[in-house]
Amino acid sequence: MQHLKSIRTGAACYLSVLPSLALLAVFSFLPMFMAFYNSFFEYEVGGARTWVGFDNYLDYIISDPTTAISFLNMAILTAITIAVRLSVPLIVAKLIHSLPHERHRYLYRLAFLIPSVVPGVAIQLIWGLLILGETGLVNSILESIGAGEFVRGWLSDPDTALLALACIGFPWITGFEVLIFYAGLSNIPESVHEAAALDAAVGVKKFLLIDIPLVLSQIKLIFMLVIIGGIQSFEFIFILTQGGPGFETYVPGLWMYDNAFSFQKMGYASSIGVVLFVIIMFFTVINMRYFRSAEELQEAS
Numbered sequence: 001m002q003h004l005k006s007i008r009t010g011a012a013c014y015l016s017v018l019p020s021l022a023l024l025a026v027f028s029f030l031p032m033f034m035a036f037y038n039s040f041f042e043y044e045v046g047g048a049r050t051w052v053g054f055d056n057y058l059d060y061i062i063s064d065p066t067t068a069i070s071f072l073n074m075a076i077l078t079a080i081t082i083a084v085r086l087s088v089p090l091i092v093a094k095l096i097h098s099l100p101h102e103r104h105r106y107l108y109r110l111a112f113l114i115p116s117v118v119p120g121v122a123i124q125l126i127w128g129l130l131i132l133g134e135t136g137l138v139n140s141i142l143e144s145i146g147a148g149e150f151v152r153g154w155l156s157d158p159d160t161a162l163l164a165l166a167c168i169g170f171p172w173i174t175g176f177e178v179l180i181f182y183a184g185l186s187n188i189p190e191s192v193h194e195a196a197a198l199d200a201a202v203g204v205k206k207f208l209l210i211d212i213p214l215v216l217s218q219i220k221l222i223f224m225l226v227i228i229g230g231i232q233s234f235e236f237i238f239i240l241t242q243g244g245p246g247f248e249t250y251v252p253g254l255w256m257y258d259n260a261f262s263f264q265k266m267g268y269a270s271s272i273g274v275v276l277f278v279i280i281m282f283f284t285v286i287n288m289r290y291f292r293s294a295e296e297l298q299e300a301s
Helices: 002-038 055-063 066-085 088-097 102-117 120-131 137-144 161-167 175-186 190-198 203-214 216-232 235-240 252-261 266-290 294-300
Strands: none
Touching (some): 088 102, 088 175, 102 175, 175 216, 190 203, 252 266
8 A cells, every 4th residue: 555655656746747847848858859950951941951961060160161260269268267257256255255244244145146137238238338348448447547559449359359258247256156156165064164273274275275175066067057158158249249350259159140040051050059069068078077076075085
């Protein structure tokens, strides 16, 4: 009787999950499989499909003149983003966590979280028009300090466009990363802090040798999210530079978008999407297989 009751309870649990699984299959898995399928065809929306096999992939990887420069730009932007989002928010979270009063810690967490409600597009437009524009804040400051020779259109100059895009969001303190790192620091047992104090591990030494190893799980999470976002992202480039000047700020995601919705080359765009998917899966497997979290390090020891 008890066994039958367990079966019924399990069946009810699985049935309750089915609607969510069905929606996930229709709106996530099906488009993904369709992208794989469409990548082997040449076609426009509403037009006839022509089987081309792996030609789309070969053209993109071997013949497309944008491939090398777009992947280089993507790698540079992603590397800069990894460096700042794994360091600056962690330092800020540590500073907040070190405050003596919980009320003050709460107020600072709230202060860093409030900017997250501002739409990303608005922030990008503010940076593009009011800060990095030809009459923006950066150029105004340069002129006011007598460094007018450095004034330029930061997003229109080929020498500075990519770096200017990387600087958007300075000082790169986002509420999400701060809260994630703060949660990791809060989960460190008090006994660890007491042992560190006995061993004279305080200040920067404690932060480097104790705090960072114990928030590796959070670092691992943020690292992977930044990798995925860096490979997929193109919206802010589309808004601010459209990949220009020339191809100086082009990234694969923007080239995929242009091929799909500007050139109507849906099969070619699908092949670019599949290539990006494979790259993301590669980094995901590497991250899961070789980057060890704090819990895994504790189990190993």
